[in-house]
Amino acid sequence: MMDTLLLSRIQFAANISFHILFPTITIALGWMLLFFKLRFNRTGEERWMDAYRFWVKVFALSFAMGVVSGITMSFQFGTNWPGFMESVGNIAGPLLAYEVLTAFFLEAVFLGIMLFGFRRVPGWAHTAATFLVAFGTTMSAFWIIVLNSWMHTPQGFEMRDGVAYATDWAAIIFNPSMPYRLVHMLLASGLTVAFLIAGISAFRWILGDRGAEVRTTLRTGLITAAALIPLQILAGDMHGLNTLEHQPAKVAAMEGNWETGPNVPLVLFAVPNEETRSNDFEIGIPNGASLILKHSPDGVVPGLNDFVTDDGEVLHPRVAPVFYGFRVMVGTGFAMLALSWGTLALMARRKPGATGSWLQTRRGIDALPRPVFWIAMVMTFSGWVATLAGWYVTEIGRQPWLVSGVLPTEAAVAEVPSGMVLSTLLAYLAVYAALTLAYIGALVHLARKAAGKTKAETYAPAAHNLQPAE
Amino acid sequence: MMTLFGDPEVWLPATFAALMGLSILIYVVLDGFDLGVGLLSPLATEEERDRMVASIGPFWDANETWLVLAIGLLLVAFPTAHGQILSTLYLPVAVMLIGLILRGVAFEFRVKAPVTQKRNWDWAFFAGSAMASLSQGYMLGAYVLGLAPGPLTWAFATLTAIFLTVAYSFIGATWLIYKAEGRLQQKAVDWAKGGIWGILGGLGAVSIASPLASPRVFEKWFSFPEVVLLAPMPLGFALIATLLVLALRHLPTKDDSWAWFPFSATIALFCLAFVGLAYSFYPYVVPDQLTIYEAAAAPESLAIILAGTVFVLPVILGYTAIAYTVFRGKATALSYD
Numbered sequence: 001m002m003d004t005l006l007l008s009r010i011q012f013a014a015n016i017s018f019h020i021l022f023p024t025i026t027i028a029l030g031w032m033l034l035f036f037k038l039r040f041n042r043t044g045e046e047r048w049m050d051a052y053r054f055w056v057k058v059f060a061l062s063f064a065m066g067v068v069s070g071i072t073m074s075f076q077f078g079t080n081w082p083g084f085m086e087s088v089g090n091i092a093g094p095l096l097a098y099e100v101l102t103a104f105f106l107e108a109v110f111l112g113i114m115l116f117g118f119r120r121v122p123g124w125a126h127t128a129a130t131f132l133v134a135f136g137t138t139m140s141a142f143w144i145i146v147l148n149s150w151m152h153t154p155q156g157f158e159m160r161d162g163v164a165y166a167t168d169w170a171a172i173i174f175n176p177s178m179p180y181r182l183v184h185m186l187l188a189s190g191l192t193v194a195f196l197i198a199g200i201s202a203f204r205w206i207l208g209d210r211g212a213e214v215r216t217t218l219r220t221g222l223i224t225a226a227a228l229i230p231l232q233i234l235a236g237d238m239h240g241l242n243t244l245e246h247q248p249a250k251v252a253a254m255e256g257n258w259e260t261g262p263n264v265p266l267v268l269f270a271v272p273n274e275e276t277r278s279n280d281f282e283i284g285i286p287n288g289a290s291l292i293l294k295h296s297p298d299g300v301v302p303g304l305n306d307f308v309t310d311d312g313e314v315l316h317p318r319v320a321p322v323f324y325g326f327r328v329m330v331g332t333g334f335a336m337l338a339l340s341w342g343t344l345a346l347m348a349r350r351k352p353g354a355t356g357s358w359l360q361t362r363r364g365i366d367a368l369p370r371p372v373f374w375i376a377m378v379m380t381f382s383g384w385v386a387t388l389a390g391w392y393v394t395e396i397g398r399q400p401w402l403v404s405g406v407l408p409t410e411a412a413v414a415e416v417p418s419g420m421v422l423s424t425l426l427a428y429l430a431v432y433a434a435l436t437l438a439y440i441g442a443l444v445h446l447a448r449k450a451a452g453k454t455k456a457e458t459y460a461p462a463a464h465n466l467q468p469a470e
Numbered sequence: 471m472m473t474l475f476g477d478p479e480v481w482l483p484a485t486f487a488a489l490m491g492l493s494i495l496i497y498v499v500l501d502g503f504d505l506g507v508g509l510l511s512p513l514a515t516e517e518e519r520d521r522m523v524a525s526i527g528p529f530w531d532a533n534e535t536w537l538v539l540a541i542g543l544l545l546v547a548f549p550t551a552h553g554q555i556l557s558t559l560y561l562p563v564a565v566m567l568i569g570l571i572l573r574g575v576a577f578e579f580r581v582k583a584p585v586t587q588k589r590n591w592d593w594a595f596f597a598g599s600a601m602a603s604l605s606q607g608y609m610l611g612a613y614v615l616g617l618a619p620g621p622l623t624w625a626f627a628t629l630t631a632i633f634l635t636v637a638y639s640f641i642g643a644t645w646l647i648y649k650a651e652g653r654l655q656q657k658a659v660d661w662a663k664g665g666i667w668g669i670l671g672g673l674g675a676v677s678i679a680s681p682l683a684s685p686r687v688f689e690k691w692f693s694f695p696e697v698v699l700l701a702p703m704p705l706g707f708a709l710i711a712t713l714l715v716l717a718l719r720h721l722p723t724k725d726d727s728w729a730w731f732p733f734s735a736t737i738a739l740f741c742l743a744f745v746g747l748a749y750s751f752y753p754y755v756v757p758d759q760l761t762i763y764e765a766a767a768a769p770e771s772l773a774i775i776l777a778g779t780v781f782v783l784p785v786i787l788g789y790t791a792i793a794y795t796v797f798r799g800k801a802t803a804l805s806y807d
Contacts, residue, residue: 071534113793442583
């Protein structure tokens with residue numbers, strides 16, 4: 001039988017992994033819906049409203065999944081990790097309370113109006129509700145990222161008898177890793193949604209849907225992805241440098257670097273071995289890590305062996321999950337770069353024999369070869385892959401600390417019999433697996449239904465939607 | 471008591487206990503009626519079920535948020551207590567969470583998944599509502615008996631689990647009397663007629679068990695002059711319950727007047743019962759073990775949250791009222807158009 005600590009960690013990881021999938025979608029999708037609505041308000045073109053109507057369903061479904069799994073998270077602190085609140089509750093508590101007060105209610109209340117209030121409130125109020133929901137989800141993310149970043153780079157407090165007391169709230173909120181983590185996460189959400197929209201639109205295209213709506217969303221998704229991915233690479237690099245400054249052990253694990261020193265290679269592939277404390281099968285670019293992290297080939301990069309005490313206690317995270325997670329995240333990012341920029345380049349080609357302005361003679365979506373749609377479809381959930389991998393890198397990378405340097409993970413765990421943790425873990429896993437499949441199934445169903453619609457039905461006049469409530 | 475407003479270490483925990491109590495009460499009323507609608511859903515036809523779901527569709531999410539606020543305040547304001555309470559109630563909490571997950575996603579899936587799966591999601595909607603209601607009732611019972619393990623607690627908690635589920639069904643039925651019309655409204659009246667005996671029995675059981683289980687609670691209710699001063703509470707309860715029974719006999723009326731009464735009266739009953747429980751347990755957050763003063767977090771942290779709460783809570787109540795106004799009137803099938 002595994003011990004309560006390990007099972008509780010697996011349970012928390014399972015819960016947060018499932019939960020994070022849905023806010024990652026709703027944060028950016030909320031803004032995307034606002035964009036669709038504003039474009040519709042301005043142009044009056046039905047394609048924007050059709051896009052709104054299709055994607056608001058995906059939003060509602062994702063939001064419900066996020067809410068119910070988020071409630072689970074809020075109880076997990078008490079059931080599995082009571083030591084967390086007992087030790088740092090004076091800081092974590094207010095941050096969580098502000099999330100509920102400023103964001104959670106806002107989203108939940110205006111979601112009702114956004115989803116079902118179309119004919120009951122004037123058009124401007126419906127647009128305002130859409131904005132408030134998008135704003136609420138982003139505020140929610142802000143507070144959670146503040147707390148999470150503080151757990152990585154804690155400051156603005158003092159310890160008295162093992163309990164943290166806040167001394168400087170500005171320092172707590174604007175802790176050193178917060179801005180980087182927030183930007184990285186918001187961009188991750190934007191990319192996840194860009195690929196989701198592009199992927200599902202590509203799926204509808206493959207099913208034979210060539211309507212104005214699907215062309216609009218496919219273009220929007222691909223252009224958004226192409227715009228965000230370079231920003232994300234830049235933000236990720238800056239986040240990495242920030243981590244190097246504050247959590248060098250995490251970066252050492254990401255790089256798979258055991259010994260501190262200059263001229264450290266950039267390890268492309270390896271099998272980290274904690275027994276021999278070295279990498280097997282290593283393939284690397286000489287001086288690469290020194291160049292990236294220190295911008296100089298003989299820059300000194302910290303190694304994992306610095307984080308082992310003289311009596312053999314290991315104070316760095318387990319290397320393999322951090323090391324592989326980082327490679328999965330970066331690899332997915334480069335695949336995103338390739339697809340979005342490749343597609344854009346293909347779309348920007350001129351029509352053969354056309355004359356005139358380049359903007360008007362681009363071939364657009366019709367220029368895309370068929371495999372591109374298939375690749376886009378396969379990459380529908382690539383944002384999830386990269387987000388989860390990145391999340392594992394940063395969270396497992398914080399171990400063995402729950403709050404870096406303040407609270408060891410093992411000190412916070414509940415004294416609950418391991419059998420109870422195991423049985424609830426299995427129940428959660430069963431529910432989560434079933435729901436994830438049902439969610440993807442429902443998206444496929446919605447896409448097929450939309451693609452199967454006749455043209456007449458899709459473009460039937462929907463002017464009544466513009467009218468205020470009678 | 472005399473130093474209530476002098477010392478922040480006294481009035482801050484008391485204020486937060488009141489805020490937490492308020493959110494639990496709002497939660498029990500609001501999610502109570504929508505969980506109740508879920509519990510009653512198998513008794514309806516498919517078309518009626520669509521209208522029942524539509525009557526709570528715009529609200530359930532915000533209703534559930536009060537639970538998050540309540541648990542948030544518990545872990546924020548009373549960090550020592552929350553670990554003790556939640557790790558003792560580990561399994562019922564897990565059952566409740568899985569129930570809330572199933573109920574919450576069923577709303578969306580029943581209309582977005584292929585039609586052939588609608589029945590399964592309707593079933594999940596009912597099962598989730600039942601799991602959440604039963605486990606909340608179980609936790610209430612265990613809490614009333616001071617979270618002491620043993621067969622007596624399990625038996626009593628099982629009893630309160632059933633009673634709270636009936637009480638939720640009852641308030642759900644009264645909500646439907648208010649929001650439905652025609653055949654469904656008539657059905658809701660019939661459901662309420664059956665449910666009222668469950669809710670009265672349940673409250674009776676808790677009222678008898680709490681003083682018997684705790685000499686301190688007995689002392690608080692049955693010593694002089696408290697017994698006289700508190701008399702309006704049981705009397706008020708009896709009055710409202712009588713009016714409710716009478717009203718249910720005459721509903722639905724031809725012009726649909728008084729359809730609002732059973733729901734409002736039930737809210738009053740819930741409030742009275744809640745005040746009674748709160749009076750019994752004050753100043754304890756874990757009954758007979760840990761007071762709110764012993765369990766409270768640092769005053770500076772509580773002050774930070776209070777500042778925000780005082781400002782934000784009225785705003786939340788305000789826009790909640792707007793939402794209920796927007797969706798006033800009889801429920802019809804929900805659509806995104």
